[in-house]
Amino acid sequence: MQSKFRVLERSNTLRANSLQSHRSSQSALPLDLSSDLGTSQRHARGFRASAANQFSSSKSNPRDRSERGFLETSTIVANNVSHTLPISDLVVSDLVFNDLVFLPLADNSMSEANNLGTLGSSVRSNGFVGGTDSQDYFRFSNTTAGRFNLSLTGMSADADVQLLNSSGAIVASSSRGSTGDESINLASLSIGDYYVRVYQFNGDTNYTLRMSNTFPSNLLPAETSLGTLNGTRVFSNSVGSSDTADVYQFNLAGTANRFNITLSGLSSDADVRLIWDGNSNGRIDTDEVLGRSTAGSQASEWIGTPLNAGNYFVQVYQFSGEANYNLSVSTGDWYNEHLSDAGVIGQARALYWTDGSLSRNDMISMFREVQDQSSIDSTELQDLRKVVNPSTGFSMPDYVRNLSNKVVNGDPANPRSGIGNLSAGSSSNQMERLIGKWFLGSDRPTAISYNRTITHGYRYLQGSLFQNGISFEDVDQNDIGDCYFMAALGAAAFRSPSTIQNMFIDNGDGTFTVRFYRDGVADYLTVDRFVPTDSSGNAVFAGWGGGVNTEANNELWVALAEKAYAQLNESGWIGQDNTNSYNGLTLSTTAVSTNSGGINGGWAGNGLRHITGRNTENRDVSWRDWWSLFITTSNDLDRIISTFNAGRMVTLSTKDSGVESGVVANHVYTMVGYNASTQRFRLYNPWGNTVELTRNQIVNNFEDWDYTTT
Structure with a gap:
């Protein structure tokens, strides 16, 4: 390899820590090396001075050189003296001969960029930008699509950095100003060749460039420096796909018995780590993470630990989504600072x-x-x-x-x-x-019969939450007019059993926390295993499949979901009568034929939204077209079929009266199938049976239908 070097006069202020990219002011070359550099010799790299005491060189450690895998040397002739030098010293060391600094020629454009090879977990290069050498270019290949992290540190003047694609277009940049560290953190970088441009904003400065593809980022740019921390500091910021990590640097002058980090107010999932850079290499090694918090979702994160005096970093990083956050770091006792009552503090x-x-x-x-x-x-x-x-x-x-x-x-x-x-x-x-x-779950719903003449007692229900999986056929409506809710349960069980499974949290003490959705936001309450029964222990409301309440093969989920919905009614947002009851609160000495109390009578769309959190729409099954020349009847059957075939949850509601035998009036069914060959709709009645109906039967007997939009 033929190597050519520029020779610069050495000044007291010049520190060429990375001579491959460091430059100083252009001065007249005291030597003409253009024809005297000689030829390179290919053997194991490692610059050696062939004349004792002719060169002053501060070597990097052997591991750094071997990691770079340099294999070549160059013979340099200066003042008629030949010196064979490995090129690695020009990359990682100061190289001085008779007060001259030898530097590789240009890297000031994309075509002349220093090639850093393939992006991995650790890529590092040192450099210099200044008044007469205002920019450096580096090239690397990204062979696996994924994370990209970059830090630019160690500046004594203002330098900035850009990530460019192979065409030179800017992918991302960092320009914080002053001597602060720069960083780029991307959630995704496509496969391809890329360039990094480091450029002067003002002043002359050395720098260290690091890149990696780890998640979370293993780089430690001090993006925000807190100085010596004493007391509490609070910051509001965000991490996301275009800025996956924020790093805060601080030092402790003395031991903090209770050092606390809290990450709260999260709009999406972000996590936090406490780091000590023990070897000061600007990189997070495996033994340098002192604490981490990864609660998940939008839950707040917290780290609490004693800390000795020293220099530390806090890294907030994206797990998913675009996350706004509030970060608090404190050296005091958080509990005494924020709480007042001794019992609560303890x-x-x-x-x-x-x-x-x-x-x-x-x-x-x-x-x-x-x-x-x-x-x-x-x-x-x-x-x-x-x-x-x-x-x-x-x-x-x-x-x-x-x-x-x-x-x-x-x-x-x-x-x-x-x-x-x-x-x-x-x-x-x-x-x-x-x-x-x-x-x-001890505040149980009032349990009177639909006709309001009987008050039912509660008994403990044996069995399991689920038996042999989750099926729409588990739904079994009894003495309460909540077909809209039961049909919605059946639709969720048919299309998304996981929605039903995740609806319940077994607390391990005979209680279950049950999830519903209010305007798409999860809301919760708790039920116990006690359910209304008749005097023999049979179900009077939603059935449980097995038998009397003491049977081990009972399946609880439908009965507990209905009970929870009756309890939820009291919170006043499900569109019912706001009582904690199945059929209302008021008994009657004579039987009533209709009952609108409790959770009787409702809309299937509400049930679907409350159970799944998904948006729904309601449409008529058929309608009269009064605006055409002749009065015609149109229907929505093809749309019902296509919506069902698209995997949506679908329910159909019958007309209030005038339905044929075998179809229940003023009732809601769950759609569970469609046979294109026979053009028959398969519908599940929450009373526990399935019917198959023709297109004409759907038009003649059903009023409207509800479906989830996703």
Whole structure:
């Protein structure tokens, strides 16, 4: 390999840490090396001075050279003295001969870019940009589509960086200003050849360029420097596909017995790590992560640990989506700084410190802690509300926060139930009743018969939540007019069994937390295993398949979903009568023929939205076209078929009257099939049977249909 070098006068201010890309001011060349550099000799690289004490060289460690895999040397002739030197020293070392610095020629354009090879977990190069050499170009290949991380560090003046594609178009850039570190972090970089342009903004500066493709990023640019941390600092920022990681650098002057990081207010899933760069290599090695929090979803993250004096980094990184966040770092005792009541402080510290999250049982314990004086004072209530508030930073499962919020901040169901919302001075008995209502399922729905003449008792239901999978045929409606809800359950079970499975959380104590959706946002409540039965232990409302309540083969999910919906009615947002009941609250001495109380009578579209969280639409099955020359009848059957074939959940509602034998009037069915050969619709009746109907039968007997749009 024929190597040519530029020779520059050495000044006291020049530090050419990476002579492959460092440059200084152009001066007259004291030597003409254009024809005297000689020929390169191909053997193991490692610059050696062939004349003792003629060169001053600060070598990089042997591992750095071997990692680069350099194999070539160059013979340089200066002042009639021949010197054989390995090129690796020009890349990673200061090389000085008689106060001359030898530098490789141009890398000031894409065509002359330094080739860094293939992007991997660690690519590094040092360089220099200044007044007479304002930019450096580097080339690399990305052979696997995925993450891209870049850091530009070690500047003493302002330099910026760009990532370019093979055509020279800017893919991403970083220009923070001053001497701050620069960074680029992308969630996805396509396969191909790319260029990095490092360029001067003002001043002369050395720099270190690092790149990697790891997730999360293993690079440590000090994007935000906090200096010496004492007390609490709070930052609001975001991470996403075009900026996957933010790094905050700080140092501690002394030991922090309780160092805390909280990541809250998340709009999407982001995580956080605490890092100590023990070997100061600007890269996160496996033993340098001191703590991490990966709660998942939009749950808040928290890290708490003692820290000795030293230099540390906090890295916030995207897991999915575009995540806004609030970051708090503190050297004090967070609990004493943010909470006031000793009991709440003690419980929060003990429970949260164990695993960095507050579980359902943790919150129940904390609520019971404040009952010690038979009432809840204003300080205790204020602290409990802080613990539940997402912005405070306590991590807990979504359903736990949702239920806890209903205890400490209130819900319309609380006053309707006679318990009331919690306030300063509330009794310990009121707190216990709220715990029972929301966490233990002890506030059961009133269970009177449809005709309002009988009050049913509750019995413990044996069996399992699911038996032999989840099927629409598990749905079995009985003495309550909630076909709209039961048909929606059947549609969800038919199209998306996982929706039904994920609807329930088994708390392991005979209770289940049940999820519904309000305007697409999850809402929760808890039911226990007690269900209404007749005097023999048979189901009076939704059936459970097995037999009497003591049978081991009973399947609970439909009965518990219906019970939970009856309880949810009291919160006032499902469009019913806002009572905690199946068939209303009022008994009658004589049987009634119609009942609109409780969860009787509703719309299938509401049921689908509440169960699945998906958007729905309602359409007529057929209609009269009064605007044509002749009055004609049109129908929606082809649209029903195509919607069903597209995998949507579909229900059909019959006319109020005038239906044929075998079809129930004013009733909702679940569509579970269509035979294109026979043109028959297969519909499931929530009463427990399936019917097959022709196109004409659908038009003649059904009024409208509901479906999910996704």
